[in-house]
Structure formats: structure tokens, C-alpha cells
Amino acid sequence: MNELLEKIKVYYPKADLEVVKRAYEFAENAHKDHVRLSGDPYFTHPLAVANILAELEQDHLTIAAALLHDVIEDAEVSPEELVAIFGEEVARMVEGVTKLSQFSFYSREERQAENFRKMFVAMGEDFRIIIIKLADRLHNMQTLQFLSPAKQKEISLETREIFAPLAHRLGMWRLKWQLEDLAFSFLEPKEYENIKQKVVVSRGEREAYIAGFTEKLKELLGQMKIQAEVNGRAKHFYSIYRKMTDQNLEFEDVYDLVAVRVIMESIRDCYAILGMVHAAWAPIPGRFRDYIAVPKSNGYQSLHTTILGPDGKPVEIQIRTRNASRGGIRHCRPLAI
Numbered sequence: 001m002n003e004l005l006e007k008i009k010v011y012y013p014k015a016d017l018e019v020v021k022r023a024y025e026f027a028e029n030a031h032k033d034h035v036r037l038s039g040d041p042y043f044t045h046p047l048a049v050a051n052i053l054a055e056l057e058q059d060h061l062t063i064a065a066a067l068l069h070d071v072i073e074d075a076e077v078s079p080e081e082l083v084a085i086f087g088e089e090v091a092r093m094v095e096g097v098t099k100l101s102q103f104s105f106y107s108r109e110e111r112q113a114e115n116f117r118k119m120f121v122a123m124g125e126d127f128r129i130i131i132i133k134l135a136d137r138l139h140n141m142q143t144l145q146f147l148s149p150a151k152q153k154e155i156s157l158e159t160r161e162i163f164a165p166l167a168h169r170l171g172m173w174r175l176k177w178q179l180e181d182l183a184f185s186f187l188e189p190k191e192y193e194n195i196k197q198k199v200v201v202s203r204g205e206r207e208a209y210i211a212g213f214t215e216k217l218k219e220l221l222g223q224m225k226i227q228a229e230v231n232g233r234a235k236h237f238y239s240i241y242r243k244m245t246d247q248n249l250e251f252e253d254v255y256d257l258v259a260v261r262v263i264m265e266s267i268r269d270c271y272a273i274l275g276m277v278h279a280a281w282a283p284i285p286g287r288f289r290d291y292i293a294v295p296k297s298n299g300y301q302s303l304h305t306t307i308l309g310p311d312g313k314p315v316e317i318q319i320r321t322r323n324a325s326r327g328g329i330r331h332c333r334p335l336a337i
């Protein structure tokens, strides 16, 4: 319990930890006779979900609701009892998550709008219900090996087709790629292993590399007195796989395994930064695209280049204005709700 409480204190010093403590004790007791398919005490699950949410820096009531999220369904606790002990707000979240788990989500594309509608109706009640549901799904995916192969496939497909797109739309990028990579490992295990072996370096190492590169880039921007935001990401396995299959590429032809984006206000600065980047690191021939001068058909405008970064590793760099980055959100079909 202390580990969880300490984690919350770091990002939310004023959190009411009493309610988290009570939820912890209540849920642990309510689930004391249940076990997971892994053989672990059932309470390890809500506790893991609460920890995922603490890592996402959610508020104390969300964490309390996460600890309690299965007590109505699996321990026959009544909603009224939850209201009496934890108050309306927590009780409503727990009820919301319980209701969502009773829906069946269709995995066929044409049912997508209906699935999203259900989710957004729940979200209309309280946005945090969906966040708990996504964290719940992530932990279930992390422990999916204990289910039958048929169940593994079914749940992974639902994760890929419904929960990952939802995380994407909510801008919860970390959740999204974790869900997609786990689903990938169960749905196409051979391809997953293949890509994993080719990437070689761990995610942690790739993230550290990006952090170092970003720092250097920011230093150069500082010298040019240009205000810009820099962010980077390590491409996840499923995205690498999709790019290879969609564009019929070999692994070696995927140049954006590590990539950064520089966002600033003026177009003139974009070109100034490009010049600076090419002076600092050698560009890879044939990898430069000027989508500012020649926008993509959807209006997307950005400069793309790939350079050889520290240790001779290719790094993709996208340089764009804030306006372009608002217009350029990908994979977002309009919602039919």
C-alpha cells in the first residue's frame, strides 16, 4: 500500500490518501477468497490497475475507484454500500466500469461507431471511467498468457480494434502502443518475435538515445534563439510491422525507429532549423521531403528529413509549425455519434 501512496504523493501532494487507503483495504478484503487464472490472489489485479493509473498521474478518486473496480461484479458488493463508504463520485465510477464490462464490443469494422458510441456515453458520465477501463485492459493483456489460445486471440483482437484506437483518440499514446504491442504478440507471434529481434536495443535504450539527442537539438535551438518545442518517440513494434506490410518495406528501410519532431510558430524558422540540423548531422540522401512547399493532399505541411545521429544511427526529424501539427492528426476518422 505504501508504495502506491508514495507514488501518488510525488505528483499530487495534496491528494486525499485516506480514501485510497480505505479503498485498498476494502477491495483486498472483498476479493480475499478469489484467485486469478495465474493463481495469484485476485486483488493483485485491481492493485496493478491502480498502479498503472498512478503512473499516468491520475487523481486519488480515480485510483480509489480502480482499486474497487471489480467489487460489484466479482464480490457482490452493492452500489449503495460503495456510496455510503466512498461517496457518490467513486461509486459512480465503479458502477460505470462495471456497466462497460457487461457490454459486448463487436470487433468488426462496421460496428466501430457503435462501440465508440457506448464508450463515449460512459465517458459523458465521467471521462475517468474510460481511463480506468483502458488500464484494466492493459493489465489483462499483460496477464493474457494464462487464458486459452482462443480467448487470447479474441481479447487481443478486441484490444487492437477497439481499445487501442480509443486510447489513440484520447491522446494516451503510451497506453496505445502498449496495448497494440501486446495484441500483436498474441495475434502474430512469429512476426512479433522477428521484429523484436531486429530492433535489438531495448525501448529504454532507445528512449535514452532520444532524450540525449533532444537535449543536443534544444541546445542548438537555444543558440539560434528560436523558441521551439521538441518531442520524440521510439516507434513501437506493431507500428514497425504495419509500416513494413503496408508499404512493402524491409526492416532496414524503416528509417523512423527513433524520431523527433520540432514544432515552432513560423514557417521561416522551419527552414532555418532544417539548415542547422543538416549542418550538425549528415542527412541521409533521398530522405528529405518538403511538404511545406508541396503540402500533402490532406493539407499536411511539414519538413521531413533523416540524419545520421550520434553513433551513426538514423533519426527521422519532422519540422513544422504549430498550425500544421494541429491539422495533421492521422488515423482519425470522423466519429459517428
Ligand code: AMP
Residues within 6 Å of the ligand: 173, 231, 232, 233, 235, 236, 239, 240, 256, 259, 260, 261, 316, 317, 318
Ligand atoms: P508512428 O509509429 O510513426 O505511427 O507514430 C506513432 C506516434 O508517434 C504518433 O502519435 C505520431 O504522431 C508520433 N510521431 C511520429 N513521428 C514522430 C516524430 N518524428 N517525432 C515525434 N513523434 C512522432
Ligand code: MG
Residues within 6 Å of the ligand: 256
Ligand atoms: Mg512515422
